[in-house]
Amino acid sequence: MTVYWNAPTRPHDVQKQIALLEKVVALHYRGIVLAPDETLALRTPIKHALATHIPIVVVGTELGIDPASNLSYVLNDEVAGGRLAARRLGLILNGQGAVAIVGLDPKLKSMTLRDRSFEDTLASEFPRIRVIARRPGQASAAQEQETTGELLQSGTSLEALVALSADATRGAYYALIESNRAGVIHLIGFDQDLLPPIRNGGLDSVVAQDTFEIGRLAISQIDGRLHGAQVPDKLIVQPKLLTRENIDSPEMREVLTAHWWEGQ
Amino acid sequence: MKQVTRSRTALLLMGACVVFTAMVAFLAWRLSSSRLDTPPAHTASLDRREDWTAYGGTWEAVDGVMRNNSDERGAKLMSGSANWKNYSVEADVQLLGQYGDAGLILRARNEEEGVDAYNGYFAGLRDLDDSVILGRADFGWREYQSVPVKPRVNAQSWYHLKFLAYECDFVVTATSLSGDITTAATRNQDCLQSGRFGLKSYATGALWRNVQVRPATRADEVAMIGPEPPPSAVAHDLAGGATSDTLDRDLEAIDRETKNHHFDPHAIPIGNLRLLAPGKLTQVTVHGIVTLTSPVLFIQDAGAGLAIVRRDARLPLEIGDEVEATGDLAPGDFSSVLKNASVRVLWSHSPVAPVSVTASQAASGNYDAMFIEIEGLLQQKEQGPNQSLVLTLSSGSQSFRAIVSGKGRTSFPWTLEEKSRLQLHGICVIDPAYTQNQTPFAVILPAIDDIEVVQRPPWWSTGHIVAGIIVLLLLVLAAQTIHGRLERMKLRAVFEERERLAHEIHDTLAQSFAGIGYQLQAIHDEVGNETELREHLDLATDLVRTSHDEARRSISALRSETVEKLGLLQALDECAARIANGGPIEVQLRNVGGGDPGSIPPRVADALFRIGQEAIANAVRHADASKMVISLLHQSTAWQLLIEDDGRGFPSGQDSANFGIRGMGKRAESIGAALDIRSSPGAGTSVQVTVPRVKRFIRSRWREYDRKVR
Numbered sequence: 001m002t003v004y005w006n007a008p009t010r011p012h013d014v015q016k017q018i019a020l021l022e023k024v025v026a027l028h029y030r031g032i033v034l035a036p037d038e039t040l041a042l043r044t045p046i047k048h049a050l051a052t053h054i055p056i057v058v059v060g061t062e063l064g065i066d067p068a069s070n071l072s073y074v075l076n077d078e079v080a081g082g083r084l085a086a087r088r089l090g091l092i093l094n095g096q097g098a099v100a101i102v103g104l105d106p107k108l109k110s111m112t113l114r115d116r117s118f119e120d121t122l123a124s125e126f127p128r129i130r131v132i133a134r135r136p137g138q139a140s141a142a143q144e145q146e147t148t149g150e151l152l153q154s155g156t157s158l159e160a161l162v163a164l165s166a167d168a169t170r171g172a173y174y175a176l177i178e179s180n181r182a183g184v185i186h187l188i189g190f191d192q193d194l195l196p197p198i199r200n201g202g203l204d205s206v207v208a209q210d211t212f213e214i215g216r217l218a219i220s221q222i223d224g225r226l227h228g229a230q231v232p233d234k235l236i237v238q239p240k241l242l243t244r245e246n247i248d249s250p251e252m253r254e255v256l257t258a259h260w261w262e263g264q
Numbered sequence: 265m266k267q268v269t270r271s272r273t274a275l276l277l278m279g280a281c282v283v284f285t286a287m288v289a290f291l292a293w294r295l296s297s298s299r300l301d302t303p304p305a306h307t308a309s310l311d312r313r314e315d316w317t318a319y320g321g322t323w324e325a326v327d328g329v330m331r332n333n334s335d336e337r338g339a340k341l342m343s344g345s346a347n348w349k350n351y352s353v354e355a356d357v358q359l360l361g362q363y364g365d366a367g368l369i370l371r372a373r374n375e376e377e378g379v380d381a382y383n384g385y386f387a388g389l390r391d392l393d394d395s396v397i398l399g400r401a402d403f404g405w406r407e408y409q410s411v412p413v414k415p416r417v418n419a420q421s422w423y424h425l426k427f428l429a430y431e432c433d434f435v436v437t438a439t440s441l442s443g444d445i446t447t448a449a450t451r452n453q454d455c456l457q458s459g460r461f462g463l464k465s466y467a468t469g470a471l472w473r474n475v476q477v478r479p480a481t482r483a484d485e486v487a488m489i490g491p492e493p494p495p496s497a498v499a500h501d502l503a504g505g506a507t508s509d510t511l512d513r514d515l516e517a518i519d520r521e522t523k524n525h526h527f528d529p530h531a532i533p534i535g536n537l538r539l540l541a542p543g544k545l546t547q548v549t550v551h552g553i554v555t556l557t558s559p560v561l562f563i564q565d566a567g568a569g570l571a572i573v574r575r576d577a578r579l580p581l582e583i584g585d586e587v588e589a590t591g592d593l594a595p596g597d598f599s600s601v602l603k604n605a606s607v608r609v610l611w612s613h614s615p616v617a618p619v620s621v622t623a624s625q626a627a628s629g630n631y632d633a634m635f636i637e638i639e640g641l642l643q644q645k646e647q648g649p650n651q652s653l654v655l656t657l658s659s660g661s662q663s664f665r666a667i668v669s670g671k672g673r674t675s676f677p678w679t680l681e682e683k684s685r686l687q688l689h690g691i692c693v694i695d696p697a698y699t700q701n702q703t704p705f706a707v708i709l710p711a712i713d714d715i716e717v718v719q720r721p722p723w724w725s726t727g728h729i730v731a732g733i734i735v736l737l738l739l740v741l742a743a744q745t746i747h748g749r750l751e752r753m754k755l756r757a758v759f760e761e762r763e764r765l766a767h768e769i770h771d772t773l774a775q776s777f778a779g780i781g782y783q784l785q786a787i788h789d790e791v792g793n794e795t796e797l798r799e800h801l802d803l804a805t806d807l808v809r810t811s812h813d814e815a816r817r818s819i820s821a822l823r824s825e826t827v828e829k830l831g832l833l834q835a836l837d838e839c840a841a842r843i844a845n846g847g848p849i850e851v852q853l854r855n856v857g858g859g860d861p862g863s864i865p866p867r868v869a870d871a872l873f874r875i876g877q878e879a880i881a882n883a884v885r886h887a888d889a890s891k892m893v894i895s896l897l898h899q900s901t902a903w904q905l906l907i908e909d910d911g912r913g914f915p916s917g918q919d920s921a922n923f924g925i926r927g928m929g930k931r932a933e934s935i936g937a938a939l940d941i942r943s944s945p946g947a948g949t950s951v952q953v954t955v956p957r958v959k960r961f962i963r964s965r966w967r968e969y970d971r972k973v974r
Contacts, residue, residue, distance in 0.1 A: 005403045006378035009320045009336035174522040195505040196514035256506045
């Protein structure tokens, strides 16, 4: 199996992603795995692609289009991710304190799911942990840094920060370093991008998507559809909490392995 | 004077010869260098943009330095031949940002716009972890080597990079300004054998200069890494920063990046600068994202844009950089200018999206110094000062100018046709320096690639309409001429048909009526002889019936069914018997050459029958012949009908104007045959018709030709 991999050169460039999708549809690839940059903007292009009967597996976030004969989903369990972050927070704060959420993005269903799960879990299991600030997600880590920096300079008393995306995690960490509060204010991030500070405690933990497994299942689904096998409409892959203690474990090394397509 | 003129002519001729020879040599070099598997040693011309193909990025060549102002994840600029195998590329490389990589590509093919979207090898400098990296892209990145640079990779410092490919060995050296050399090498089994070279940066802008390409040998490789083979390529499986080995380097780079973003929290929003006291210089600090770097620096925040005149322009800036600028504010009517400003990069990766406006909105002045997207019809294009291109566009009731630097280009990059609808991305300015007070505003474009042709000019321009009308008139004229010719041909065909019918009636009905008359005369002669009378009456009845049939056939098909049914010779024999009516005449039939009379085309057979019928009638009625020989000769190139009788004949020239003989001639002519009538008194008459077998002739020639060819 030959895999053509490509992505827009600018993050969140939905138009380029749509153009890439239309290109691979026109080139008659036998299957498409797509990680959408946005939920709403990709719906129509995906519907057009489905009309050509190419098997499509959407990974990462749901588009709101029901699974069909040639559309299925392999999703990260965002509810479990939010729960993991909340329970980790409850553990390191001993069930009490003030937390701010940064990186909220209503344009991605996965983001709203993880936020809702995180806050629901806090409310039900750790009622003495209060969410005292919420900040929207930005286009880059640098802008996330500015957002968190302003939050920290506003005098708000915080024990912890939860960053819902990779850029928000990086930006929040930069802001903590800049204000010399890294390790003092606990930071829990999402989506493995910034790894080194986990080892020195500047970043407490990251809720990591099992991208290795998501990629493997997506390709298996394409393969199954091409061979006429029944494939499930939706597969949910459990995320993993990446901490200083387990970062070198075999389980986590598999998650952090890059070239998942080699030897498939 | 004549001598001077001759000398000048000779000099001009010599000059033309030299130029022509140089052009031929250059073309030959270009052709050969693109086909050969080894590049000629040369310095790549960064100013000749037509030699390069960009895949993403914002590329600009200024004073021998190629600059990518974009911080895209993988902007590429490619050149060279896909056939090049063993060669090296050297260049001075400088990273502009703190968190990316930049370097050189070798042996690349299938390049596309996108992240790692090519098949090829890349080596470069990465300030993210202060290392020289070496790896392979196959629409996905495999990193084989990551070697630390001591003390580190500094942004905005030049490094000399040499990247060599020999067989399946790939070697890179990076030399800092202080002379420290860092080397990375790998041997890649099943390597890519050939491909183009290029420049690439990832997540940062970068500069390249002195790009040199040379053929590579084993000796060159040994000079870089010694005689030992490089280690086999093994891709690093773990994501960047996941291992503890590079922790210190990783954290240091993160720390640098973090400090780089420190900013003044008391900066004033750009839109609020208009509220400051007019008419006096005030020192202010602003934050904004760079939207244009040349010819003037422009930044923009969420509300407004600002032009900046820098105190020190040496710090390279790129579009998308978020900067902090402190300087003296010179308020303007619509927007301000920050003069004598110091500028510091806070972070990159944050390009501003253009605001889509109409020309009317832009003409209000509310978008002065803002990054806009605007459409207009191209009215005029001209060369401006400093190699710039100046376009004049219109939209609705407004017109505006667009200015873009043309440095590094020898001509217009593409054929921009007037009346094309263009979409432009650029900075809206109302400064008279750009508008010349001719238009309400102008748009300064960051790069030539910020012009997009939305719609080509409509086909119905005045010139096209005039041309279309002319073509239409010509077509009408041609149709009229053809129609007239057809009408004439039709008329001629009618006349010919009428004439043919006249001959037909003469040959059929007239002959039959003559026979009936002959029989009636015999009846008249035989009155009193009942038996003979009955016989003549029977014959007359037969003739009437035959005439009736002939008339019907002439009307319906205009050809004899007798010929069709019996064949030409038998039909002529029957015709002779009928005309002679038992008279003392002997008829002999000869089919010479073994051909089938039925194979004669119906039209030809019919004409031959009619000619033969006339000849027989003449022999029986006028020549008083006792013997007649009817021969049909099948030759390879012709058919020949010969009717000979032993009648009394006629002198040559006599009766030639007779309608029957003239009819025979007409019929012969209608089938392209030659008619030869020979007669002399007392020696009988011979009528010979020769019809060339045109089709068979052509067919046989074709067969002969076909045989020869095969």
